Amino acid sequence: MLAYYAMGSHQGWAPINVEYHRSSPKVAGNNREIYYARYIDWFITTPLLLLDLLLTAGLPWPTIVWTIFLDWIMIITGLIGALTPSAWKWGWWTFGTVAMFYVFYNLAGVGRKRAKLLGSDIYRTYMICGVLTLFVWLCYPIAWGVSEGANLITPDSEAVFYGVLDFLAKPVFSVALIVGHWNIDPARLGLTINYGDEELPHRGEKGAHNGATPAAAADNGVAGNNTLTA
Template sequence: MSSTFGGSLDTNPPNADRHITNHGSDWLWAVFAVMALSTLGMIAWSYTRPRGTRFFHNLAIIILATSTISYYSMASDLGSTPVRHAITGTRQTWFVRYIQWFITFPLLLIMLLFSTGLSLSDILTTAFFAWVAVVCGLLGALTSTGYKWGYFVFGVLALCYIWGSLLGHGPRTTFNAGAGVRSGYVRGAGFVAFITMMYPIAWALNEGSNKISPNGEMIWYGILDLLLGPLFLYYFIFGLRKVDYGAWGFHSGKYSDGPYGNTGGHGVGGHGGGNYGNNVAGDADYGTRGVGHTPVTKGPAVV
């Protein structure tokens, strides 16, 4: 790829003393190719599913597409800024990577936790702490003084909350989709928790202490992103291929879409008229995962 474009570093020269080389750019192009192919594959896979059963596929498409753009930018030697470190001068710091994680990390957690019986408020709170972890990582990476380690601590504490949700609260909920989904979730949550423990270690050795070269940083983060991206997403969604989406109460929100759409007439789980898409009564059938005034069986609308 670099030869095709005449060399990314020739076209977009590095802006710091310590920067990636052509070998690092070649590695990033390889990761970009995997992400791009995975995105196209997930899009094609989603179209083999009926409407109303694409919730997890669509989240995976967003995650993979975002990662594809991020790695295209880094492979092109774009999306970085120099940050000064003691003794060694300036180092390339890739803010585009944190933009990627700001989008993908919460969506990954939402996708995983939606297979559990956690309430919507618990899921969104966990997603919020994913944003906290990413923002603290970015602020620390852009800080040239020792105060960066304060942001590092805040980020690790946010990750601790996330690990508690994944490994503590999640497995103890009721899995309406069955014991098979619960066992798959436990394996998936353990994998995600373990991989995300590697990120703060990588940060401490790269953006934090500048101990590892930018090429090594790209290899480390690239492997982790591939494990949490294509590998995990395809594994997790493949495990759900035979699960009845009706067990979660998912539906498309349109009268005519999918096997789990409304059948019209009276509201489901409430006493207001109209279907889910047109319902305006606060205590009708909108409630899900603890939202609403009356017990309901329908879940959030998905496509």
């Protein structure tokens, strides 16, 4: 939301010399607006989307952290490429695309197999959200290529292209995920949620020595502030 506010008010962008000059008057000129605000938004929001999806599959934290790291690599390389005023930008695009396919491997391979073991309802939710994510995210390198990369479409058309993808990747994905999780017990995913009305484990009463419970303190010869002697 903040990123689109920035872009809508013509902020969060930088002029970059174009590598490919086009004859069309819509994209003619020596500079192009590169909206870095969009990449800041992706850097924050896309890891949350991946976290939701990978937790649905019950994947371990090392796999989740690695996938999010690859996602950050994908976004950072995309931004560097967009800000590069030469053909070297396509090298950054390649690095980002490779990172994206590693993310896809964890989603379509590792995550899908794990979700299938958790039950048909979890698997169905994961597949709906996962297929949506794979399809939409696959379109982002294409959008980058025809806009920041090859300078084929105008910044306005670029905003529409990315806007449609963001709408599918975030609000539509979120609704599908919430509906899918509606009747799924988080415990089946290895998650424990405290809703505020449950008692927390007692950490020991006042007077226990070094955080020990009264029973443990008594076993050690200490009960409250009284010391037991022979």
